[in-house]
Amino acid sequence: MGKGYEQELNDLRKKIDEIDTQIVELIEKRFEIISKIAIIKKKNNLEVFDKSREESIINKIVEKSKKLPSYVLKDIYEKIFNVSRKFQEEIIKK
Numbered sequence: 135m136g137k138g139y140e141q142e143l144n145d146l147r148k149k150i151d152e153i154d155t156q157i158v159e160l161i162e163k164r165f166e167i168i169s170k171i172a173i174i175k176k177k178n179n180l181e182v183f184d185k186s187r188e189e190s191i192i193n194k195i196v197e198k199s200k201k202l203p204s205y206v207l208k209d210i211y212e213k214i215f216n217v218s219r220k221f222q223e224e225i226i227k228k
Contacts, residue, residue, distance in 0.1 A: 168218050172225035182222045188215050 175182060192211050196204045 164214075165218070165221060168221055169225055172222035175222065176226045182219050182226065 172182070174180070188211075192208055195207050195211060199207055
């Protein structure tokens with residue numbers, strides 16, 4: 135093995151770093167909207183957890199993906215939902 139793989143590896147890692155930056159920006163946008171939703175839920179005495187909504191989102195995401203196994207997206211989105219619920223609950227408690 136020559137040094138060629140090291141440069142390729144570094145180039146690919148730089149691409150991942152760029153994608154990670156984009157992901158963080160999108161997560162920030164998502165949580166801005168989540169905070170607005172939490173305020174609406176608080177004003178209207180609505181539950182934070184909406185199982186049918188979460189299932190619907192996961193189903194749509196899995197259908198859209200052509201390259202990833204469904205368990206990858208399900209695991210990622212279940213984590214997003216868990217953190218989103220905690221975030222909403224913090225806002226509602228204020």
